[in-house]
Amino acid sequence: MSDNVENMENREFNYAEDDLICVEHLEKKFTTYSKEVHAVNDVSVTVKRGEIIAIIGPSGSGKSTFLRCLNLLEVPTAGKVIVEGVDITDKSVDIDKHRQKMGMVFQQFNLFPHLTVMENITLAPIRVKKLSKEEAEQKALELLERVGLKDRAQSYPRQLSGGQQQRIAIVRALAMEPDIMLFDEPTSALDPEMVGEVLDVMRSLANTGMTMVVVTHEMGFAREVASRVLFMDEGKIAEQGAPADVFDHPQNERTISFLSKVL
């Protein structure tokens, strides 16, 4: 993208240099039979480059739906999601282009079971970024080394433990060299003894300066790694701030009651 185009778009949305994602009045309604559910209700948030945002809150509070709206896996019913100056909710935007820059890690890993670990990682770089097979595999091996799974490159997902699968899923997303990583409860489907290895990978990723948005129930991780914590309740951000403030001096009644149950 040329600088001029970017500048024009910046002006249009008052987009500051280091704002990576600007969410404006985001709304997501589901209609199931006669009941209307307001999963995300008028949420506005800005994510700055390098920030690590932890989203916490009770189940059903809209955390995951909000996260999935950020890369349009869930299409918002109203509001804007401005990524690097472009409103991706605009129908004329090529969403595939933007998703390449937004890695996502799922609760259920969602590795491709019919492909080897190596093929899982290199499929998108080869097909979408048009890297050569050698380049993509070289890069994949470097990333696998970083998460300590270099020797599992030729395994199939089913042969790996949950923790290993999730680490591979993180590598798969990183192989696209994203500007931001979205994590949707990455440790919730793991056996307790495997949570640590995945959090370690995420922690080291945070140390490299990657921008991250993490929906999580790991309060310890949120407190230690996040630069900002959002507490969501009933589709709204009820409270946000530095981890120390939110965890130690929560202001909102719901935050207090939630934290008293989980801490």
Next chain:
Amino acid sequence: MWNNFGKQLYDNIIANDRWLMYLEGLGNTVIMTLCAAVIGIIIGMLVAICKVNAKESRNPLMKVLNVICDIYLTVIRGTPMMVQLLIFAWVIFTSVPISQLLWVGILAFGINSGAYAAEIIRSGIQAVNKGQMEAGRSLGMSKGLTMRKIILPQAVKNILPALGNEAITLLKETSISCYLAITDITYVATMIRSRTFSPVPLLTIAVIYLAIVMLMTFGLRKLERRLSKSER
């Protein structure tokens, strides 16, 4: 009827080079099955993808296509194969010479089996975890690419047994093409029987059909085992 069974075998299979007739009929049966299966799978794939996409699409063209697919599925699955075959030959393709009716048969069987294949493939696609499509899309892959590289390979594995069954049904069903005087193996048997009045021709082709089906079952099982290597 069962007197001199050995002589009857000889008369009905070997004498007058009759085995050559069986061979010719077998050839036509196999050609008809293979071509119809290919047509069926292509139609089935298109209809299945169309129906899977139409569910979430707001595109009016998709809605129209979806209705056309529904009509196709309803009509084909709601009428007997035999009637469809006769309509193809004596109502639609009336100008096709009798010697070329094999191709009309292929088309009729292909269109018929496409309807069944479509439902099998659709269920196979929908059985793939929704997270697979999301994972593909989240990596920036297009819907089509994700379909080709992620969803369909997994769907094929799911549906192989059912699709194999459909192929076996198709093979056996081609026997009704003898009503169009297409010289498939069943037609050959009835012709020889009309000369010899022996039970041998029909028993012979029964054995041949059975042999082919067993061969197909064996091949399918091997294929399934190869495709499931990622599960071990």
